[in-house]
Amino acid sequence: MQIAPPDYDRIFGALADATRRDIVRRAVDGQEGISELAAHYPMSFAAVQKHVAILTDAGLVTKQRQGRRKVVRTNREGLRVARRLLDRYQEQWTARVDRMSALLAEDPHEEPPT
Amino acid sequence: MTVTAVHKDLDALTMRVEAEFPAPPERVWQLWADPRQLERWWGPPTYPATMTTHDLRPGGRVDYHMTGPEGDQFHAYWDVEEVDAPTHLVVYDGFAHDDGRPNDDFPRNRMHLAITAVDDDRTRMTIVTDFPDLASMEQVLAMGMEEGLTAAIGQIDDLLAEDVAAPTGA
Numbered sequence: 120m121q122i123a124p125p126d127y128d129r130i131f132g133a134l135a136d137a138t139r140r141d142i143v144r145r146a147v148d149g150q151e152g153i154s155e156l157a158a159h160y161p162m163s164f165a166a167v168q169k170h171v172a173i174l175t176d177a178g179l180v181t182k183q184r185q186g187r188r189k190v191v192r193t194n195r196e197g198l199r200v201a202r203r204l205l206d207r208y209q210e211q212w213t214a215r216v217d218r219m220s221a222l223l224a225e226d227p228h229e230e231p232p233t
Numbered sequence: 234m235t236v237t238a239v240h241k242d243l244d245a246l247t248m249r250v251e252a253e254f255p256a257p258p259e260r261v262w263q264l265w266a267d268p269r270q271l272e273r274w275w276g277p278p279t280y281p282a283t284m285t286t287h288d289l290r291p292g293g294r295v296d297y298h299m300t301g302p303e304g305d306q307f308h309a310y311w312d313v314e315e316v317d318a319p320t321h322l323v324v325y326d327g328f329a330h331d332d333g334r335p336n337d338d339f340p341r342n343r344m345h346l347a348i349t350a351v352d353d354d355r356t357r358m359t360i361v362t363d364f365p366d367l368a369s370m371e372q373v374l375a376m377g378m379e380e381g382l383t384a385a386i387g388q389i390d391d392l393l394a395e396d397v398a399a400p401t402g403a
Contacts, residue, residue: 135246208248209239212360216236216252218274219264219358223256 126177130201133177138162139170142191146180149192156191237357250360258348258356262319265289265346272297285333289316295324296333308333312341322346 133139138160145156157167171191174180178197182189238251254261264270268287276282276299286296295311308331311324327341335341345361 131246205248209250212239212250213236214277215274216250216358219252219261220254222264222270222273223254223260226256226260 127201127204129177130179130197133173133179134201136170138167139174142167142170142174143179143193143198146191146193147195149183149185149190152188152190247361247363250362252358253351254356254358255354256356257354258350259319261348261356261358265322266318268295289313289318289322291316296329306331308336310335311344314343320348 134143141159142156145151145159153168153171154164156171157164160167171180171182175182178194178200180191180193180197183192236250236252238249240249240251242249264274266289268284271287272282272284275297280299280301282297282299284295284297286294288294291313293313293316295313296308297310298306298308300306308329309327310329310333311326313322313324315321315323323343323345325341326344328336328338330336342363344363347359347361349357349359351357
């Protein structure tokens with residue numbers, strides 16, 4: 120089965136907001152529903168609901184039924200996808216900088232040719 | 234390891250890489266301004282870059298392609314926005330069709346280079362890139378490898394690991 124590639128613009132767009140990043144952190148345990156989450160922020164239930172919807176669309180959290188209530192839980196795999204991509208980007212530049220250093224090291228060091 | 238800091242700014246959607254080199258700014262600038270030197274570090278040894286146009290002036294263009302182990306090529310370009318040698322360069326990095334025309338299916342991303350002297354023999358290089366680059370990079374990896382995403386990630390990890398370990402040939 121072909122797995123759809125992650126939508127990076129959506130993932131990083133969802134993470135480009137401090138409240139949403141905080142929700143992702145809080146929801147790791149999957150203990151709180153939207154109304155409990157909303158109590159942490161100086162904003163309306165509807166506003167928090169909207170943030171959760173954006174995170175859900177990005178695959179960063181899921182809503183799960185737990186008894187009679189619904190809790191928001193962080194999707195660790197979604198976070199890992201973002202993390203891996205950032206790590207890889209960082210490695211790409213680390214490798215480039217290493218190659219630049221190697222090139223510079225080839226330069227003659229002020230020793231006149233004999 | 235000469236990379237001194239990597240800073241991911243999720244609010245601004247940028248990533249900043251800082252590195253220091255034991256060379257004057259003019260020498261570090263040459264790594265970007267001389268296409269033959271740029272070719273030796275831009276792509277990994279397994280996907281070396283070839284610069285076919287290299288016009289580093291505002292409004293100028295750099296065309297390049299990277300060639301894989303199977304002879305597979307992908308084409309890309311820079312649109313040069315700002316140049317102030319030897320300290321400052323801003324380009325848009327985008328992907329191109331095989332004939333060099335910009336491929337608008339992929340997002341362009343802005344790359345901002347700053348080179349500053351730390352002291353007499355040390356130079357700091359800072360590169361700030363937009364995050365959309367990550368998405369486009371992923372697309373290229375998938376394209377270049379012609380593999381599923383998961384397989385491509387594994388292969389690229391291997392690629393990068395080798396790349397860091399392998400001594401750079403002359």
